[in-house]
Amino acid sequence: MKLPITILGAIVPALTMTIATAGPAAASDQRAGTPPTTLALPDGFQPEGIAIGAGPFAYIGSMADGSVYRVDLRTGRGAVFSRGPGTPSLGMKIDPYGRLFVAGGTGGDARVLDVRTGRILASYRLAAGPSFVNDVVITKGAAWITDSTNAVLYKLPLRGGRLPARPVRIPLTGDLRYGTGFNANGITPTPDGRALLVVQSNTGGLFRVEPSGRTRRVDLHGESLVEGDGLLLRGRTMYAVQNRLNVVTVLRLNAAGTEGRVVRRVGDPRFDVPATVAAFGSRLYLPNARFDTPATPDTPYTAVAIPTPGSARPR
Template sequence: MRRLVLTCTAAALGVALSPVVPTASGVTAAPTGTFPDRIELPDGFQPEGIALGPGPTAWFGSRADGDIYEVSLRTGEGTVISEGPGTPSVGMKSDRQGRLYVAGGSSGTARIIDTETGAVLADRTLTTGASFVNDVVLTRTAAWFTDSSQPQLYRVDRGAGGEPGTATTTLPLTGEWVQGTGFGANGISTTPTGRALLVVNSTTGLLYRVDPATGEATQVDLGGASLTMGDGMLRHGRTLYVVRNRINEVAVLRLSRSGLTGRLVRTITAGDLPASTSFDVPTTVAKFGSHLYLPNARFTTPATPTTDYWVTRVRAKAGS
């Protein structure tokens, strides 16, 4: 039988926190209102994706078996709300109606989960070929998924109320897109106008603006900045956060309204953080209030049932 897991915040983070409070189960949790800088995930969980709220609630997906873990950002307490199918849960996004869209990695699928009940509302096969369905972004009419193994995106229709439709479409990437030999399309977001998509190529380090109607990709002029190992992305206004996983860094870019140009204004590195809350191969990013939250996938650490995993909280200063 699969376990339900209750975790909590670490008491000693190298920063001043309020005293910890013992719970009825004997697990120690931070008192309400602390918003810890480090949130513990279940041992052996192997996180990759994150989705937020509304409100101070986050969901994380397991690469090991696809479980979905819900956490209070305020207390650090959490529980598994949906047992996985035995295939990965990687990039994720939630909508205002409490639906969670989950990229299925090597399974070539996408799942839509009700965060209130944990029920799987839909399970879509996006491709039957070799693939790694890696990340997802939601627009008013669609959920767009990247494939790191193939130069193409997948569209899952969304109805007027945001409910998942039945139609799925494959959109080949054309124009200036260069696939390369390693991981290709990874993180995905929208442009500041919302009229196009932004996709990062992990291997080449290039960022592209993609026309969602045609798949034509145009390289974004970043003034020479490279985004190699680019993973999850988050756009807030004209600020784009790009997680660069194995170099333990978040690149902070300022975009033009069209998304065709951008400049690097700041980097957030492991060296900026206390050792107790630092990065260990962060993969994706979400924002709540004035802070970013990043799960640490720890790709360079052997994954065992007792390997510890955590989420790092950092300030989301956009730079100038």
């Protein structure tokens, strides 16, 4: 349906909304013999980031204390896999060596976990003052991490797969200008792999970022990704979570990532401010961060799965 959305005093252009139709609960999914589409998380967990590797396990980070919960996507069963340091665990990615990179939010740090044991392999102090270390992406030569408070990217060079001794701080220059609120958030490579794409949550802009830190606004042909959070790239299709809008926006990009067109926005009745997104099989998995719900030790949380939307514009 056509739906104008008002947020932060601005009107987001009318959009084509597709409502995903997934099973209502894990129990009924299991009776049907299919993997559950709703995953129960511990009460009070406050999920935000999600990462999925080659196996059927999702790793979900807690904003409350930084713990990481591992859930079997075949059964929906899970347990805390790594106890947190008391500061948040936000964006997460798994590299080909079975290492989980975790952005530390207000802790101003990042850490790397062994996905088999939960053991901390390395920890990095990224910022000395106020910060919001938000999301991470793995490329062939590095892990790149955003900071929503400070106009920098943090780079962890991964030469030969070895973890570095210290991070590299790369100032952001060019079109991306920081303002009040959450700035650089989700991050993903461009389709050609030569640069990065970063969404700015407070303005809705998408930016192409050179390895040098030079930024250029991506032409979205009048569209906005306001409240943009996690990003996921598959070929030239990018999935952008617009958290408080409760939608996954599907964009078709050119190879260089300098231009993109929104082809659809997908919602689901089970969305409750989803934050980030990861793919497994034919599904996208999104943790419900519930940012607008008071967080208590008894607040329930879930992650939900939807069919991966195609990149063709709906008729």
